[in-house]
Structure formats: structure tokens, C-alpha cells
Amino acid sequence: MSAVAQPILRVEDLHIWFDLAGGGELHAVQGVTFELKPGERMGLVGESGCGKTTTILGIMGLLPPSASIAGRIELEGEEILAKGEESIAPHRWNDIAMVFQGAMNAFNPVQRIGDQIAEPMELHGTATGKTAKAQVRELLELVGIAGSRADRYPHEFSGGMRQRAAIALALACQPKVLLADEPTTALDVMVQAQILELLLRLTRDLGLSLILVTHDLPVVAQLCDRAAVMYAGEIVEMGDTQTLYHDPRHPYTRMLFAATPDLLGDDDVLSIPGAPPRLDHEIVGCPFQPRCDSAFEPCPTVHPRRIELGAGREAMCHLNDPTATEAVS
Amino acid sequence: MSTAETLLEVEDLVTRYPVPRGFVGAVRREPKLQVHAVEGVTFKVAPGEMLALVGESGCGKTTTAQSVVRMVENDSGSIRFRGQELSGLGPSDMRPLRKDIQMIYQDPYESLDPRFSVRDTIEEPLLIHGVKMSGDDRETKVREAMERAGLTPPDLYIERYPHELSGGQRQRVAIAASLVLDPKLLVADEPVSMLDVSVRAGILRLLDSLRADGMGILMITHDLSTAAHFADRIAVMYLGRIVEEGPAKEVVRNPQHPYTKALISVVPKRDPRQQTEPQILQGETPNPVHVPAGCRFHPRCPIAEERCKQIDPELHRAEASNTDDHRAACIMV
Amino acid sequence: MSLDQPLQSAEGLELGTTPEDAAGLGSGRRPSFIRQAVITQPQAIVGLAVLGFFVLVALVGPALLSQDPKTKVGPVFGHPSAEWPLGLDGGGANMIPLLIAGARVSLEVGFLAALVAMFIGGSVGLASGFFGGRIDTVLMRFTDYILVIPDIPLMVMAAALFGRSLRNIIIIIGIIYWTSTARLIRAQVLSVRERVYVKRSRSLGAGNNRLIFKHILPQVAPLLIANMVLMVALAIFAETFIAFLGLGDPSAISWGKLIENAFTDHAVLNDAWWAILWPGVCVTLVILACTMVGQSMEDALNPRLRVGHLSVNRFRVRVLPRKPPKP
Numbered sequence: 011m012s013a014v015a016q017p018i019l020r021v022e023d024l025h026i027w028f029d030l031a032g033g034g035e036l037h038a039v040q041g042v043t044f045e046l047k048p049g050e051r052m053g054l055v056g057e058s059g060c061g062k063t064t065t066i067l068g069i070m071g072l073l074p075p076s077a078s079i080a081g082r083i084e085l086e087g088e089e090i091l092a093k094g095e096e097s098i099a100p101h102r103w104n105d106i107a108m109v110f111q112g113a114m115n116a117f118n119p120v121q122r123i124g125d126q127i128a129e130p131m132e133l134h135g136t137a138t139g140k141t142a143k144a145q146v147r148e149l150l151e152l153v154g155i156a157g158s159r160a161d162r163y164p165h166e167f168s169g170g171m172r173q174r175a176a177i178a179l180a181l182a183c184q185p186k187v188l189l190a191d192e193p194t195t196a197l198d199v200m201v202q203a204q205i206l207e208l209l210l211r212l213t214r215d216l217g218l219s220l221i222l223v224t225h226d227l228p229v230v231a232q233l234c235d236r237a238a239v240m241y242a243g244e245i246v247e248m249g250d251t252q253t254l255y256h257d258p259r260h261p262y263t264r265m266l267f268a269a270t271p272d273l274l275g276d277d278d279v280l281s282i283p284g285a286p287p288r289l290d291h292e293i294v295g296c297p298f299q300p301r302c303d304s305a306f307e308p309c310p311t312v313h314p315r316r317i318e319l320g321a322g323r324e325a326m327c328h329l330n331d332p333t334a335t336e337a338v339s
Numbered sequence: 340m341s342t343a344e345t346l347l348e349v350e351d352l353v354t355r356y357p358v359p360r361g362f363v364g365a366v367r368r369e370p371k372l373q374v375h376a377v378e379g380v381t382f383k384v385a386p387g388e389m390l391a392l393v394g395e396s397g398c399g400k401t402t403t404a405q406s407v408v409r410m411v412e413n414d415s416g417s418i419r420f421r422g423q424e425l426s427g428l429g430p431s432d433m434r435p436l437r438k439d440i441q442m443i444y445q446d447p448y449e450s451l452d453p454r455f456s457v458r459d460t461i462e463e464p465l466l467i468h469g470v471k472m473s474g475d476d477r478e479t480k481v482r483e484a485m486e487r488a489g490l491t492p493p494d495l496y497i498e499r500y501p502h503e504l505s506g507g508q509r510q511r512v513a514i515a516a517s518l519v520l521d522p523k524l525l526v527a528d529e530p531v532s533m534l535d536v537s538v539r540a541g542i543l544r545l546l547d548s549l550r551a552d553g554m555g556i557l558m559i560t561h562d563l564s565t566a567a568h569f570a571d572r573i574a575v576m577y578l579g580r581i582v583e584e585g586p587a588k589e590v591v592r593n594p595q596h597p598y599t600k601a602l603i604s605v606v607p608k609r610d611p612r613q614q615t616e617p618q619i620l621q622g623e624t625p626n627p628v629h630v631p632a633g634c635r636f637h638p639r640c641p642i643a644e645e646r647c648k649q650i651d652p653e654l655h656r657a658e659a660s661n662t663d664d665h666r667a668a669c670i671m672v
Numbered sequence: 673m674s675l676d677q678p679l680q681s682a683e684g685l686e687l688g689t690t691p692e693d694a695a696g697l698g699s700g701r702r703p704s705f706i707r708q709a710v711i712t713q714p715q716a717i718v719g720l721a722v723l724g725f726f727v728l729v730a731l732v733g734p735a736l737l738s739q740d741p742k743t744k745v746g747p748v749f750g751h752p753s754a755e756w757p758l759g760l761d762g763g764g765a766n767m768i769p770l771l772i773a774g775a776r777v778s779l780e781v782g783f784l785a786a787l788v789a790m791f792i793g794g795s796v797g798l799a800s801g802f803f804g805g806r807i808d809t810v811l812m813r814f815t816d817y818i819l820v821i822p823d824i825p826l827m828v829m830a831a832a833l834f835g836r837s838l839r840n841i842i843i844i845i846g847i848i849y850w851t852s853t854a855r856l857i858r859a860q861v862l863s864v865r866e867r868v869y870v871k872r873s874r875s876l877g878a879g880n881n882r883l884i885f886k887h888i889l890p891q892v893a894p895l896l897i898a899n900m901v902l903m904v905a906l907a908i909f910a911e912t913f914i915a916f917l918g919l920g921d922p923s924a925i926s927w928g929k930l931i932e933n934a935f936t937d938h939a940v941l942n943d944a945w946w947a948i949l950w951p952g953v954c955v956t957l958v959i960l961a962c963t964m965v966g967q968s969m970e971d972a973l974n975p976r977l978r979v980g981h982l983s984v985n986r987f988r989v990r991v992l993p994r995k996p997p998k999p
């Protein structure tokens with residue numbers, strides 16, 4: 011990867027709101043900014059409610075009518091968000107595709123797997139008839155399923171194989187970016203290993219760029235080069251996975267690692283008291299402050315800035331902000 | 340480990356499920372198939388000890404737990420609780436014992452009746468067992484159980500309904516409901532797998548403190564890391580059998596059975612630098628309806644030999660084990 | 673110290689439930705589906721209003737009548753006028769008091785018959801779903817037999833055999849229409865029975881009584897009520913139909929009877945449309961109202977049937993003013 015490679019996907023200041031039934035809105039994604047380079051594997055990590063799934067649904071333009079979105083999304087330098095559905099639709103599946111959470115259970119039980127994988131090809135006009143059939147077989151082989159199984163029905167596949175088929179479905183129109191939402195969460199650890207190995211192979215052999223959304227830190231540590239940690243709709247820390255583990259700059263990142271038991275380690279496993287904040291009113295100060303073990307003077311009242319700590323490394327925490335720490339001392 | 344009498348002793352437990360043939364199958368006289376969920380499992384749980392039954396889906400760990408609490412009838416084998424044989428016991432004989440053996444379920448979102456308040460849920464066991472108490476005494480017991488389960492102050496939660504509680508809180512309510520009868524043995528089926536990471540440790544530490552107070556805990560989990568940290572002993576299951584068992588840290592750091600070795604190699608580690616070379620087994624766990632002959636693991640085993648197709652191994656102390664009670668069911672170790 | 677507070681974030685959205693669940697926080701209130709139904713669907717309010725009106729008329733109306741509604745007050749088939757806004761029937765009686773009396777009878781029969789159907793259907797469904805096995809098979813076969821019998825010939829036969837009193841009519845309607853309820857309730861009970869909290873109670877040692885009456889019935893009750901409302905509509909129609917065929921209680925005034933009377937008195941020949949139309953309109957309105965209320969109740973019980981998350985991509989794009997960098 012050349013050092014000056016253009017990012018294939020650039021998200022800038024992305025905001026997503028949902029209208030609430032009783033009036034008011036839920037500010038689910040609050041100013042998310044990141045870049046994805048070609049062939050890169052990036053993890054988007056966080057617990058339930060942090061906005062990670064909403065973020066990638068926003069990138070795909072798959073939001074419900076109660077949603078509104080703002081910000082910039084650039085695909086290979088081209089702005090795709092400006093006109094909403096109109097500008098995103100042409101890129102959906104052709105350039106950016108997604109493996110949804112629970113995709114392995116979302117196959118039509120009365121349609122053959124091969125036909126379901128061919129469907130996006132036909133819808134997007136990339137291939138039809140015999141060509142489509144041939145491409146489907148190739149795709150299945152690519153994800154590790156025998157091509158002859160294209161004529162089978164979903165119930166004849168095991169869970170792991172259906173997840174591979176879901177990945178094949180996402181690759182049907184040869185996208186450049188793959189968004190995977192909890193692709194291994196419901197799978198056994200051995201099958202998980204197979205799927206992670208598949209994703210690794212796809213990014214290496216096809217030059218595919220990957221965003222992996224998950225709550226499972228060790229999975230990100232194993233598969234991804236970089237990761238962004240999300241909390242309350244914002245990215246609170248971002249960097250390459252090694253530095254994130256060995257030198258976390260945001261207390262949430264550190265505490266999240268501490269809450270994850272390591273197979274061979276001896277450290278105590280900690281829990282994080284409290285719960286994430288409500289996102290239906292504006293948050294004053296740092297959103298993590300009520301649960302933080304290192305909160306100090308500015309934290310309850312001043313929202314932290316995004317501090318750049320080096321190439322592709324940043325943290326949104328006053329502890330990293332020289333002006334904030336100075337003011338206190 | 341406590342030297343008191345063994346709390347739970349399971350020996351050669353066998354539980355099978357019939358596979359429904361359907362009308363067509365019956366007419367065509369297809370053979371009656373069975374799911375060999377549990378095929379001869381033996382283990383003990385002592386007071387103050389946590390045993391983790393670990394394995395992937397289809398290994399039989401959940402069925403084992405259900406057999407122990409008698410939600411499912413076992414086909415053969417013995418289940419002895421404090422010396423008393425449970426297997427074959429009728430419902431009315433079983434009833435008084437149900438106070439002493441409680442189960443915690445995986446799904447906190449489904450284990451509470453949405454129409455019962457927290458108080459109703461925790462009080463119910465007392466009402467079911469007709470414990471002779473006044474309403475005030477029951478209220479005290481309920482509050483005590485809530486405090487024990489970490490739902491403090493009780494006033495904050497006691498009137499709430501499940502939809503007003505988070506996943507972690509619901510699980511604590513379920514735990515409180517099982518504590519209210521002072522059980523001796525707790526069977527926890529994947530108690531934290533549906534909870535957020537930041538909440539898991541709280542629940543697991545609660546279970547750990549119950550264990551420290553003398554309760555025996557049988558924990559079912561697919562997560563080896565959790566088992567390694569919180570359990571005293573681990574038993575690894577595959578296709579209805581225990582293939583390896585021993586002290587938790589020993590099994591995880593010095594695995595002997597090829598299946599355990601493979602599992603441990605593929606579990607992702609927290610530290611990106613410390614990822615082990617994953618030994619990924621081909622295919623998936625075979626259907627428990629058709630169990631391979633000989634060693635159940637031989638079709639996927641990286642070190643299998645010819646004789647593995649004929650011999651069904653017993654658990655024995657492996658050569659490289661560090662302790663006597665670390666045993667593996669493999670003829671190669 | 674490791675306590676978590678109630679869910680207050682966008683989790684609901686990511687897991688596919690509504691934002692309302694995520695942001696809302698009750699305070700010790702039981703989840704109520706009736707409130708849900710009414711709040712989310714205007715048709716429920718309209719239906720309730722119309723139904724309420726007729727129920728009021730049925731309850732209070734007859735007490736306000738100063739004389740027997742069948743009293744002749746004018747010419748046979750008198751035209752609607754200022755004095756008799758809805759006209760006169762074939763016996764010269766004022767339509768309005770007749771309709772009021774008819775409301776009492778029609779609604780009474782409708783509700784009571786629905787109650788009978790509910791009771792039989794609910795019990796059969798509950799027993800069938802809960803016990804399963806042989807009991808289930810026997811009860812469901814029995815249900816099938818009843819389902820297959822054509823209702824109108826049965827009603828005719830029953831009327832002929834047992835006499836034409838209101839009480840018999842109520843029983844007959846109830847006996848014919850319980851089957852769909854039984855099926856519905858059985859399906860619901862089958863699914864509730866498998867819920868973890870029921871299994872938990874059972875593993876605690878709860879007896880069947882406790883499981884059925886404390887856990888399953890409360891869960892099934894909303895569906896039973898919603899179904900009953902729809903059943904009322906059906907029962908009122910059935911009563912109207914029976915009366916129209918001349919099989920109703922000869923001494924009772926119901927809307928169906930009014931229509932039947934109109935026909936036997938040759939209203940059509942006399943162009944006396946008002947003798948037929950008003951009772952028909954009343955029946956239609958009540959049935960519509962019941963259907964609207966019952967339907968919205970059933971909708972409220974099935975929130976997943978609402979618009980899917982990915983079905984319509986019409987999200988809105990906002991332009992945020994460029995914020996000045998934070999100080």
C-alpha cells in the first residue's frame with residue numbers, strides 16, 4: 011500500500027437523527043469522521059447503542075423515513091450523500107455492499123441460493139442469464155462453497171455456509187468496499203475463525219476494503235489493521251489496533267479492553283459501571299464522563315475536542331488535550 | 340476445594356431426542372433416527388466450585404444442563420444431588436428438590452414475564468413452594484435477594500417492569516429470583532452471552548461471589564475466555580462427550596486433546612501481537628444424529644490415525660498433563 | 673458498584689425496535705396494548721366513538737322511551753318529516769324508538785353471543801395449546817367438525833327444534849362461531865408456552881394452574897379481547913341475518929327484525945326505503961366500528977407487522993451550517 015494512496019471511502023462529520031414518536035429526535039450518530047484506504051481492514055467497535063450499525067446503514071443509504079442525515083460521504087473522491095437516495099443508489103452494491111447482521115438467516119427459504127445471489131446482478135444490470143450463473147458459481151468457490159451447491163436451498167446449508175453465501179451475495183456486483191455488521195457473532199468459534207480467514211483472504215486477493223462492525227474487541231485485534239471505538243454516537247478513539255491495545259488514550263478504550271477476558275491472561279476482568287447516555291437530548295460535557303475513572307475538572311462541562319495524536323491516530327478526551335490539562339494544573 | 344460432600348455427581352448420562360419422521364417417513368418405514376445429544380457424560384460439582392461446560396453448538400452442553408435440572412428426561416445414567424438419585428424421579432418427588440437446584444437462562448429479555456413486576460417475579464418462587472411466611476416476611480426475603488444480586492437500592496427497582504430494565508438488570512432479577520429459595524446448586528446457561536461486554540464482568544463476579552459463599556455452579560458457555568477466568572474447572576464437550584477436563588487454567592494453557600488445542604488456537608486474543616497461529620479445522624461439527632464410529636473427532640482430527648476409526652477413547656490423564664485431574668479422551672496423548 | 677441504569681440510548685434502533693422504546697421510560701406501569709392501539713391508530717378512536725355512541729343508546733335509550741315503541745303514531749309507512757325524522761314503519765310506528773329498542777336487543781345478543789364464543793373458543797384453545805398431545809388432537813378434530821357444519825342450515829334447524837327465543841339465538845351463535853377463536857388462541861398459547869419465563873416457572877415447580885392463569889392467560893388475554901370485539905361484529909351480523917330470515921324471537925325488536933318486518937309489510941312496493949335503510953345503516957355502523965377497534969387492537973399486538981426498516985428509502989438529507997471550531 012503506497013503511503014500516498016487515496017482513501018477509497020471518506021466519511022466527514024456524519025450526523026444521523028431519528029424522529030421520535032412523541033416529538034423530538036434521537037441523535038444517533040454525532041459527527042463521525044474517518045477514512046478507509048484501499049485494501050484496508052478497519053474495525054468499528056462499540057457496545058449496543060453506540061451508533062456503529064446506524065453509521066454503516068447511513069453510508070449505504072438504508073435509513074428509514076424517520077431518519078435524517080447530514081455530512082459528507084466520498085467514494086473515491088466523489089460526493090455521494092448530497093442528493094440522498096438519488097446519489098447513493100447507483101453506488102449501492104456496485105461499489106459499496108453490506109453483509110447485514112443476521113444475514114445468514116435472511117435468505118428466502120423457497121428460492122435457491124444461486125438465484126438469490128444472482129438477483130443483485132440482474133437488478134444492477136451487471137450480468138444476466140448464463141453469465142450470471144457462471145459468475146455465481148465463481149463467487150461461491152471464492153467464498154469456499156462448492157459451485158455445484160448453487161442449486162440448493164438455504165435450509166440445506168449450515169450456519170457457517172449461509173454466512174459465506176451472504177458474503178458472496180454482498181460481492182455479487184464486485185464492490186470495492188464491504189461493510190460487515192457482526193458477521194461472526196452468532197457463530198461457533200471455529201466457524202468464526204473460518205469466516206475471519208475468508209475476509210482476510212478477500213481483502214488481500216481482491217483488494218477489497220473492509221469495515222467490520224462488532225462489539226468483540228479480540229476479533230478486531232485479530233483481523234483489522236485499524237479500529238475506531240464508538241461511544242454515544244461518536245468516535246472516541248481511532249488508530250491502528252496494536253497501539254490501541256498497548257497505548258489507549260481514551261479511558262473507554264482502556265476500560266473496554268479491561269472488561270474483555272483474555273484467554274491466556276491473568277488480569278482481573280472489570281465491568282464499567284453505569285450506562286450510556288440518552289441521545290434524545292444534547293449532552294453537556296464529555297458523554298463518557300459519568301462512567302469514567304479518570305474524569306477531571308473540564309469533563310462534566312466541556313465537550314472534548316478531537317485531538318490528533320499522529321498519523322491516523324486520534325482521541326476525543328481532555329486527557330490528551332494540552333490546553334485542558336494545563337488549565338487545570 | 341471444599342471437602343464437604345459432593346453437591347452434584349453425574350455419571351454416564353445419556354440423553355437422546357427422537358428425530359420426527361413425519362408421515363411420509365413413517366409410511367416409507369424409514370429408520371427412526373435419534374439425536375445423540377448427550378452420550379455418556381460424567382462429572383462432579385462440589386460446593387464452592389464452578390465447573391464450566393464448554394463447547395460449540397451441538398456438543399450437548401445445554402442438554403446436559405437441562406437433564407441435570409430435569410427439564411428433560413435422560414435416557415440412562417445417574418444424576419445424584421447430595422447423594423439423592425434424581426434420574427427417574429417423579430414430578431412430585433422432584434418438587435421439593437427444585438428449591439435447591441436453580442437455573443439461570445441465557446436470554447434476559449425472555450426470562451422475565453413482561454406482566455410481572457420485579458417484586459412479582461422474585462416473590463413467585465416463594466409462592467410456588469408454599470413457604471409458610473407472612474407477606475411482610477416475603478417482602479423482606481425479596482429485598483434480601485435483590486441486595487444479594489446487586490439490585491441496590493431495592494426501592495429503585497422493586498416496582499419496575501422488565502421493559503424498564505436493561506439487559507444486565509434483568510439478568511440480576513432472574514438471579515435474585517433464583518436466590519430467594521437459598522439454592523445449593525446453580526446451573527447457569529450462557530448467563531452473559533447476550534449482554535454487553537461492559538456489563539458481563541458484573542454478572543460473572545456476582546456468580547463468583549455466590550460461589551465463594553459456598554454455592555456450586557455449573558456454567559454452560561461457548562466462550563473459553565470467560566470459562567478460563569471465572570471457572571475452577573473446565574470440561575470441553577464435543578458431540579455429546581467430554582473430551583477433556585481439568586483445572587481451568589491448566590486446560591487452557593496446556594491443552595492435550597487435539598480438539599481443545601484447535602479451539603484455543605482460534606480464539607482471538609485481545610493483544611494484536613499475541614495472536615496464535617490458528618489451527619482451523621475443516622468443515623463444521625457433524626450432525627449429532629450421525630455420530631462417527633470410533634473416536635467421534637477422528638474425521639476432523641489433524642493427528643488421527645487408522646486405529647482412531649475403531650477405538651472410542653476414555654478420559655485418562657494425558658502424558659503431558661501437569662496435574663492428575665487433567666484428563667483427555669485421546670489415544671494419542 | 674457495578675450497576676447499570678436503564679436503557680437510555682439508541683440500542684432500540686440498532687436492534688430493529690422503535691425509537692419510542694429506546695427513549696421512553698415508564699415508571700412502574702404495566703405494558704398496555706390498549707393505549708398503544710388507541711394512540712397509534714386514528715381508526716381506533718373513530719371506532720370507539722361510534723361504538724360508544726351505540727352502546728350508550730342501547731343502555732340508556734329504552735329507559736327514555738315513554739311508550740311501547742311499536743305504538744302506532746301515524747299512517748302506515750309515513751314519510752320522514754319534521755315530526756318523524758326517520759319516518760314510520762309498516763305498522764305506523766316511529767322508526768326512532770324502534771331503532772333504539774333494536775339497539776338494545778341487537779347489541780345485547782351480539783355481546784352475549786360473542787362472550788359465549790369467547791368462552792368456549794378460549795377454553796378449547798387454551799387447553800389444546802397448553803396440554804398438547806392427545807388432548808390437542810381430540811380438541812382440534814372436534815373443532816374441525818364444528819367448523820365444517822354450514823352455519824345457516826344449522827341455525828335454521830336449531831331454531832326449528834329448540835324454539836325461537838333470544839336465549840337460544842345467543843347460544844346458537846356462540847356455538848357456531850367459537851372455532852376461529854379456538855384456533856387463534858391455541859396458536860398463541862403454543863408460542864407463549866415455549867417462552868423462557870414459562871419454562872423457568874415450570875422448572876421452579878409451578879403447577880399447571882399457576883402457569884395457565886398467572887402466566888399464559890394474561891399474555892393471551894389481549895388477543896382474546898381483540899378477537900372478541902371482532903366476534904361481536906360477527907355475532908350482530910348473524911343475529912340480524914337470523915332475524916331477517918324470520919327465525920328470530922318474534923317478541924323481540926332487533927334491527928334484523930325491523931328489516932324483516934319491513935319486507936313482510938311490503939315496504940319495497942310502497943317505496944318506503946326508510947323502513948329498510950335505517951336499521952341496515954345501524955347494523956353496518958356497529959359492525960364497522962367493531963371491526964375498526966378490533967383490528968387496531970390486533971395491529972397493536974403485532975408491532976413487527978409495521979413498516980420494515982429497510983423497505984422505503986426516503987430518509988432526508990440535511991445541510992448543517994458549518995460550525996465554528998470549538999474554542
